[in-house]
Amino acid sequence: MVRIKRDRLADLLKETKDVICFDQPDLVATVVNSKIKIDGVYHVMPREQNNRGGGSLADYNIVIELDSRFPNYAPVVRELGGNIPQTSEYHINRDGSCCLEVWETWLAKSKDRSVQSFFEWPLRNFFLSQSYKREKGTFPFGERSHGDPGILNGYAEVLGCEPDKNVVLYNLQVLLHQPPRGHWQCPCGSGQKIRDCCRDRLLELSDRISPKLARQMLERLNGTT
Numbered sequence: 001m002v003r004i005k006r007d008r009l010a011d012l013l014k015e016t017k018d019v020i021c022f023d024q025p026d027l028v029a030t031v032v033n034s035k036i037k038i039d040g041v042y043h044v045m046p047r048e049q050n051n052r053g054g055g056s057l058a059d060y061n062i063v064i065e066l067d068s069r070f071p072n073y074a075p076v077v078r079e080l081g082g083n084i085p086q087t088s089e090y091h092i093n094r095d096g097s098c099c100l101e102v103w104e105t106w107l108a109k110s111k112d113r114s115v116q117s118f119f120e121w122p123l124r125n126f127f128l129s130q131s132y133k134r135e136k137g138t139f140p141f142g143e144r145s146h147g148d149p150g151i152l153n154g155y156a157e158v159l160g161c162e163p164d165k166n167v168v169l170y171n172l173q174v175l176l177h178q179p180p181r182g183h184w185q186c187p188c189g190s191g192q193k194i195r196d197c198c199r200d201r202l203l204e205l206s207d208r209i210s211p212k213l214a215r216q217m218l219e220r221l222n223g224t225t
């Protein structure tokens with residue numbers, strides 16, 4: 001087990017260094033306390049290659065911790081330069097970490113769960129949004145609620161159901177089983193059996209939300225108020 005974890009850390013470190021070597025030369029990745037620590041200046045770069053000659057759109061002094069179980073465990077990201085107010089309005093958690101996205105929703109939506117994909121989407125979008133908020137006073141991509149309401153809304157969006165906690169919980173309970181149990185009552189509220197109602201939708205969801213991920217979402221949602 002120790003060797004497996006050590007090998008996983010080595011592979012994750014190499015993957016991380018490969019990601020940052022091109023666009024993020026001012027970030028350094030090392031192993032600290034059995035985690036990958038990435039710190040330095042993060043540059044928000046334009047997506048289009050031909051627009052990168054003008055430099056970065058914004059710069060932030062950050063530190064990131066990647067658990068060896070990434071992507072199953074969300075990275076912990078902190079902004080250290082004082083450029084983001086440490087309040088929930090700016091999606092900063094009570095412990096000072098950045099609330100990039102409801103992590104399980106990214107896992108459910110993204111086919112690519114690599115370190116590169118993490119850098120290109122949740123990480124970049126968070127800091128790009130912060131720069132826009134600082135300049136324009138609003139977030140550019142539509143602002144989801146922070147904290148527990150944001151978790152509930154994020155899960156409901158992925159599941160395609162109303163943001164009612166009991167409805168979301170039942171959808172997740174259905175997804176604990178693959179394939180979904182056809183004789184169970186359909187979570188859409190029609191009163192019909194799954195096999196006679198939303199079977200195809202739930203089968204499609206089960207391709208993206210494994211029983212393990214569904215359980216992770218259930219546990220997190222049950223921990224909210």
